[in-house]
Amino acid sequence: MPEIRFEAVGHRFGDDRVLSDISLTLTEARVGIVGANGSGKSTLARMINGLVSPTTGRVGVDGLDVKRDGREVRRRVGFVFTNPDNQIVMPTVREDVAFSLRRMRLPSEVAAARVDAALDRFGLTTLADRAAHTLSGGQKQLLSLAAVLVAEPAIVVADEPTTLLDARNARVVGEHLSSLDQQIVVVTHQLDLVEEFDRVIVIDAGRVVADDSAAGALAWYRAALT
Numbered sequence: 001m002p003e004i005r006f007e008a009v010g011h012r013f014g015d016d017r018v019l020s021d022i023s024l025t026l027t028e029a030r031v032g033i034v035g036a037n038g039s040g041k042s043t044l045a046r047m048i049n050g051l052v053s054p055t056t057g058r059v060g061v062d063g064l065d066v067k068r069d070g071r072e073v074r075r076r077v078g079f080v081f082t083n084p085d086n087q088i089v090m091p092t093v094r095e096d097v098a099f100s101l102r103r104m105r106l107p108s109e110v111a112a113a114r115v116d117a118a119l120d121r122f123g124l125t126t127l128a129d130r131a132a133h134t135l136s137g138g139q140k141q142l143l144s145l146a147a148v149l150v151a152e153p154a155i156v157v158a159d160e161p162t163t164l165l166d167a168r169n170a171r172v173v174g175e176h177l178s179s180l181d182q183q184i185v186v187v188t189h190q191l192d193l194v195e196e197f198d199r200v201i202v203i204d205a206g207r208v209v210a211d212d213s214a215a216g217a218l219a220w221y222r223a224a225l226t
């Protein structure tokens with residue numbers, strides 16, 4: 001598995017300190033991040049591919065510095081947003097998945113085969129020529145996953161990927177995420193999504209307050225909520 005390393009990471013937005021002294025080395029296949037609204041989870045997740053740079057400390061991916069080696073890191077880290085509308089950029093489903101490969105300069109038949117395989121994997125083949133904006137919320141989130149996965153990143157970071165979905169679609173997207181070969185880091189309020197994960201980290205007020213097996217961390221968090 002890849003290695004994601006936070007070294008004494010802190011972050012401020014203006015005068016607001018939102019992360020303090022985070023040191024973590026993530027090498028497990030499936031890592032969950034949970035915690036209260038505004039505790040800093042999204043900010044932490046966004047640092048893994050450089051969407052946010054820490055104000056203090058350092059974030060590394062496989063020995064690369066996220067700030068210095070941003071392009072190389074972004075090739076390794078795919079990011080799935082809460083709202084797929086923020087991620088879908090092309091008119092049709094097929095074009096949107098293909099867009100992720102534009103920089104790789106693959107021979108066109110190789111690219112087309114990869115796009116077809118990604119569409120098939122996420123059950124989107126029959127929707128390939130549909131206008132992307134006409135998909136349902138669940139279908140759009142599957143399209144976002146296909147568009148991220150087609151580029152074969154080593155790590156997938158997902159920030160509340162099931163929040164906008166109904167229970168059935170949340171389960172479908174959750175099952176797809178859990179079955180990935182890639183290392184995954186998932187931020188969520190839906191605790192069942194990370195119940196089978198290898199490691200769960202609880203963030204509170206910008207600090208790590210629990211870091212354990214899923215069973216241990218979730219028991220801690222549920223007790224803290226009551």
Ligand SMILES: Nc1ncnc2c1ncn2[C@@H]1O[C@H](COP(=O)(O)OP(=O)(O)OP(=O)(O)O)[C@@H](O)[C@H]1O
Pocket residue numbers: 013018035036037038039040041042043044
């Ligand atoms: N771009 C920004 N500018 C200013 N403040 C920000 C920005 N992004 C986040 N914040 C603030 O940083 C804090 C942490 O936000 P973050 O989104 O990381 O929390 P979170 O744990 O993911 O919350 P939620 O569960 O509600 O999504 C919040 O107080 C938020 O208002």
